[in-house]
Amino acid sequence: xxxSALQQPIINSFTKNRLVAHVxxxxxxxxxxxxxxxxxxxxxxxxxxxxxxxxxxARFYSIESVEKFNAYISRDLALVQKVSRSKAVTSxxxxxxxxxxxxxxxxxxxxxxxxxxxxxxxxGIHGSLNxxxxxxxxxxxxxxPYDRLDSTNPNNAWYYECIASENDYVLNIDIDKFSHRWxxxxxxxxxxxxxxxxxxxxxxxxxxxxxxxxxxxxxxxxKGYVINRDGNIQMDSTYYELYTEESEHxxxxxxxxxEFTHAIDSYLKKIDGYFDRQNQPExxxxxxxxxxxASIAPIYGTDWSAVTFFNNKSLFSIAKLSPLxxxxxxxxxxxxxxxxxxxxxxxxxxxNQLTKSVSEARIGDGxxxxxxxxxxDLAKTIQEARDKxxxxxxxxxxxxxxxxxxxxxxxxxxSNMSHEIRTPMNAIIGMxxxxxxxxxxxKKDYAFSKIEGAANHLLGIINxxxxxxxxxxxxxxxxxxxxxxxxLLHKVTNIISYPLEKKQQEFSMYLDDKIPKVLIGDEQRLxxxxxxxxxxxxxxxxxxGLIHLGVTLEDLQNDVHTxxxxxxxxxxxxxxxxxxxxxTSFEQAEKSTSRKFGGTGxxxxxxxxIVELMDGTIWIExxxxxxxxxxxxxxxxxxxxxxxxxxxxxxxxxxxxxxxxFKDRRILxxxxxxxxxxxxxxxxxxxxxxxECALNGEEAVKMFSDSNGKYDxxxxxxQMPEMDGFKATRMIRALDLPNAKEVPIIAMTANVFREDVKxxxxxxxxxxxxxxxxxxxxxxxxxxYLKPR
Numbered sequence: 009x010x011x012s013a014l015q016q017p018i019i020n021s022f023t024k025n026r027l028v029a030h031v032x033x034x035x036x037x038x039x040x041x042x043x044x045x046x047x048x049x050x051x052x053x054x055x056x057x058x059x060x061x062x063x064x065x066a067r068f069y070s071i072e073s074v075e076k077f078n079a080y081i082s083r084d085l086a087l088v089q090k091v092s093r094s095k096a097v098t099s100x101x102x103x104x105x106x107x108x109x110x111x112x113x114x115x116x117x118x119x120x121x122x123x124x125x126x127x128x129x130x131x132g133i134h135g136s137l138n139x140x141x142x143x144x145x146x147x148x149x150x151x152x153p154y155d156r157l158d159s160t161n162p163n164n165a166w167y168y169e170c171i172a173s174e175n176d177y178v179l180n181i182d183i184d185k186f187s188h189r190w191x192x193x194x195x196x197x198x199x200x201x202x203x204x205x206x207x208x209x210x211x212x213x214x215x216x217x218x219x220x221x222x223x224x225x226x227x228x229x230x231k232g233y234v235i236n237r238d239g240n241i242q243m244d245s246t247y248y249e250l251y252t253e254e255s256e257h258x259x260x261x262x263x264x265x266x267e268f269t270h271a272i273d274s275y276l277k278k279i280d281g282y283f284d285r286q287n288q289p290e291x292x293x294x295x296x297x298x299x300x301x302a303s304i305a306p307i308y309g310t311d312w313s314a315v316t317f318f319n320n321k322s323l324f325s326i327a328k329l330s331p332l333x334x335x336x337x338x339x340x341x342x343x344x345x346x347x348x349x350x351x352x353x354x355x356x357x358x359x360n361q362l363t364k365s366v367s368e369a370r371i372g373d374g375x376x377x378x379x380x381x382x383x384x385d386l387a388k389t390i391q392e393a394r395d396k397x398x399x400x401x402x403x404x405x406x407x408x409x410x411x412x413x414x415x416x417x418x419x420x421x422x423s424n425m426s427h428e429i430r431t432p433m434n435a436i437i438g439m440x441x442x443x444x445x446x447x448x449x450x451k452k453d454y455a456f457s458k459i460e461g462a463a464n465h466l467l468g469i470i471n472x473x474x475x476x477x478x479x480x481x482x483x484x485x486x487x488x489x490x491x492x493x494x495x496l497l498h499k500v501t502n503i504i505s506y507p508l509e510k511k512q513q514e515f516s517m518y519l520d521d522k523i524p525k526v527l528i529g530d531e532q533r534l535x536x537x538x539x540x541x542x543x544x545x546x547x548x549x550x551x552x553g554l555i556h557l558g559v560t561l562e563d564l565q566n567d568v569h570t571x572x573x574x575x576x577x578x579x580x581x582x583x584x585x586x587x588x589x590x591x592t593s594f595e596q597a598e599k600s601t602s603r604k605f606g607g608t609g610x611x612x613x614x615x616x617x618i619v620e621l622m623d624g625t626i627w628i629e630x631x632x633x634x635x636x637x638x639x640x641x642x643x644x645x646x647x648x649x650x651x652x653x654x655x656x657x658x659x660x661x662x663x664x665x666x667x668x669x670f671k672d673r674r675i676l677x678x679x680x681x682x683x684x685x686x687x688x689x690x691x692x693x694x695x696x697x698x699x700e701c702a703l704n705g706e707e708a709v710k711m712f713s714d715s716n717g718k719y720d721x722x723x724x725x726x727q728m729p730e731m732d733g734f735k736a737t738r739m740i741r742a743l744d745l746p747n748a749k750e751v752p753i754i755a756m757t758a759n760v761f762r763e764d765v766k767x768x769x770x771x772x773x774x775x776x777x778x779x780x781x782x783x784x785x786x787x788x789x790x791x792x793y794l795k796p797r
Contacts, residue, residue: 062301063291066318070289070305073221073232073314077307080217084124084210085177085194085309091120092196092208101133102200107727114151118144125216130193130209132157132167139164170195170207175282179310181214181242190214192243218245221314229319231299235259237279237311239272259315265297272315275304283308436463463780486621487762490647491531493523497559500535504542511551520560523571526647529622534642537615537626541575541638544611548636549579568643570624578635587628591616615640670794671696676719678708678736679756680728684779688723688756691783695790704728705736709743717745721793724773726757726764733757734771741772752793756781 091097100106100113121129121144129142138153157164163183170178177196191211198206222232222245232245240256260269271292289305299317306313365387436459443455497519508515538557545555556576563570582590591612612626619626622642630636675697679685685701692699700719702708705728712719722740726733737753752775755768760778768776774793777785 062318063293066291066301066303066316067289069225069230069318070291070303070314070316073316074289074305074307076220077217077234077314078309080125080220081179081192081194081212082309084212087120087123088177088194088196088208088210091117092198097208098198098200098205101198101205102135102203104133104136104138110151111148114148117142118146121145124210125212128191128211130211131198131206133206134204135206139167166193166195166209167207170197171204179312192217214243218243221245222316230316231262232314232316233259233262234307234312234314237276239276242312262315263294263297263299263302263317265294265299265302267294268292268302271302272304275313279311282311283313486530486533486618488529489531490526490528492525493527493559494519494525496531496535497538497557500538500542501557503539504546507543507546508555511546511549511553513546513549513552514554515556516554517557518559522561523559523569524646527569527644528647529642529644530618533618534622537618537640538573538575540611540615541573541640544638545575545577545579545636549577553578562641567645569646570641570643572639572641575638576635577637581630581632581634581636582628583632587630590628591626670790673697673720673794674715674718675699676702676708676711676722677756678702678705678722678728678733679725680704681725684725687781691781691786695787705731705733705739708736709739712740712748712751713743713745717743717747717751719747719751721790722751722753723756723777724753726755726759726768734767737771737773754789754793 094113094116096109096112096116100109103109117129121142124144129144130140131142132139136153137157139155139157140151141154142151157167159168166178166180166182169180177194180193180195181190182193183190192214193209193211195207195209197204198208218232221234222230225232225245227246230245233241234243235241239259241259241262259272263269271290275290283306285308287306287308289303292302292304294300294302299319301318303316303318304313305316439455439458443452443459446452446455497517501515501517504515542555542557549555554577556574558572558574558576560572560574561569562572616626619640619642622644624640624642626638626640628636628638675692677685677688677699679688679701680703689699689701700711702711705724707730708722708724709731712722724733724737728736731739733755740751740753741749753773755765755773755776756779757764757768757776758779760776765776775789777789
């Protein structure tokens with residue numbers, strides 16, 4: 009009887025299911041037979057290869073632990089070495105009282121501290137025995153000694169042990185006195201030349217180190233220790249803050265097994281200095297106790313070692329597998345052959361073709377092998393990677409060329425600076441000698457005038473360098489205030505008039521009458537840009553040349569004026585190639601410029617930054633031997649002209665008084681440097697003031713208090729020992745004495761930046777005069793605050 013069409017699929021499905029079941033059952037029986045055979049052979053051969061395999065695994069695990077230890081500390085060690093050998097740090101360690109070196113060293117350490125794993129720094133300075141503890145991100149005000157080093161204090165043993173070591177650095181486990189946490193310390197010696205000046209340290213978290221070394225092991229099967237060359241335990245894998253008590257623990261206490269004790273004693277006797285990578289671990293088989301094997305692995309770069317105990321469960325405990333491998337070879341031989349052929353056809357042959365095509369494509373002969381499968385996807389990935397690498401090579405080459413150009417520019421700049429600084433210094437020193445030996449008063453006056461000119465020139469160079477430093481540090485800001493544009497131009501032309509007359513150059517100026525008389529902006533910085541451009545025009549224009557300054561209104565929108573300044577000369581001009589370097593820091597139009605005309609090469613770079621901060625642009629149009637035109641624009645708001653008056657050339661209201669109006673007025677001078685006190689007292693001698701001196705801020709407060717506030721004015725230095733000028737000012741203002749809150753206090757300091765002036769005013773001071781002293785400015789302040797009788 010024929011089966012119906014409906015029954016046929018059911019029978020076929022049933023037949024297929026039976027075949028699948030048969031194949032599955034046969035495979036299961038064969039697998040069971042092979043497993044039973046393997047088990048029986050493994051039971052017979054179980055004692056064969058365990059020892060060798062266990063020793064190899066123990067050695068491998070030991071090497072792995074040591075590599076992890078070194079990997080953890082190597083990055084911090086490299087950073088500690090960089091800091092310890094940094095010129096900024098070694099120089100300050102050797103001259104701790106130098107404030108500028110202190111700031112430079114602080115910035116250098118903070119740059120590296122943020123890269124350290126624990127962001128904690130310790131260091132001791134050998135000259136003063138001051139001990140510092142600094143965390144990344146702390147302000148400079150906290151960069152003060154935390155404690156003093158004492159050889160009799162056990163807590164300072166790390167310092168003196170490092171000094172006694174013949175190596176550049178030493179590792180030790182110690183408590184952080186500042187945070188009271190245990191750390192693995194990297195203690196590195198600091199030398200200034202051949203002179204030892206201190207030790208720089210970084211502390212690593214012990215728990216993290218131990219977790220990296222032993223965290224992957226079961227603590228029931230593996231136990232590890234880190235010991236020093238004397239066998240004393242430094243770290244224990246099961247206790248991250250071990251040995252908080254005073255006594256030390258020897259590795260003998262960890263395992264008193266005689267075989268291990270003999271081996272470790274022999275090992276420790278052979279230690280001679282720090283290990284290198286050629287030192288290999290030793291593995292000892294233990295016949296008794298809970299552990300079957302122990303390994304002793306030297307940690308290269310130190311005289312420490314990692315000691316690890318393994319029980320049999322943690323290592324290789326399976327019987328010899330050679331017969332089993334033979335059985336498996338026969339069991340899977342057909343499968344291997346078939347698999348090999350299939351693998352060759354589907355994988356190895358395409359890969360071989362791919363490799364060949366990659367090699368050919370590398371030398372430019374053909375394209376990379378292409379297929380519509382995973383191998384083809386791999387080929388596309390390789391092609392994309394090659395394209396990216398080629399692009400990266402081009403980018404790296406470009407970056408290298410730019411870096412080399414920048415390095416060359418700074419080298420040339422330093423060479424120019426050496427010349428520019430030494431030239432006025434030579435004049436100062438030479439004219440000093442001439443003035444000392446001259447018998448003629450007129451010749452002495454001549455020498456003094458030359459010294460004054462050279463000193464002012466040197467001060468200008470220093471100001472340029474400091475301003476460029478502020479620009480690169482991102483701390484260059486503008487201060488907006490109302491000013492009269494005509495007064496500004498009048499001051500600028502007064503400044504430039506002497507060098508113009510000296511070279512008999514004709515100067516003209518145009519001011520657009522559409523520009524408001526009063527503007528709101530940074531008058532000082534704008535004047536700096538104009539003065540710099542006019543000075544350059546004067547410098548590079550021959551005698552009898554023409555120089556023009558033009559100021560025009562370009563645009564006006566919502567009370568924002570776009571003003572264009574033009575400085576045109578008939579000087580030497582510059583080429584298109586020189587234009588590209590003109591506004592770059594540390595560079596001049598050509599190398600010979602500084603030798604022929606002088607200058608730092610910073611003026612135009614500073615001017616460019618000022619103009620950009622005023623939302624403007626600066627550019628030049630010039631050809632060689634055809635003069636030059638400098639242009640710059642600024643965007644600035646107009647102001648009210650009610651309270652702004654134009655200074656008259658004949659206005660003498662601000663001129664200081666040079667008479668006996670200040671006779672017998674009492675002045676308190678707070679200044680710690682003797683020569684500075686002598687200069688002030690000598691310059692003010694003609695005024696017949698009664699000047700009393702305090703050598704520090706604390707003494708100034710006491711003298712003001714003892715005098716019952718009878719001083720008429722106080723000149724206050726800022727950086728003094730015992731107590732600085734800021735704190736002294738605040739304490740004087742807080743005194744319950746007559747005149748304490750009204751007495752004029754004027755800062756007299758070399759800190760002359762705007763932020764320094766702002767800090768003085770915030771501390772309660774009335775005004776500020778900078779060093780080197782301008783006697784006219786000092787007299788002007790006296791005239792303003794003493795109100796002549």
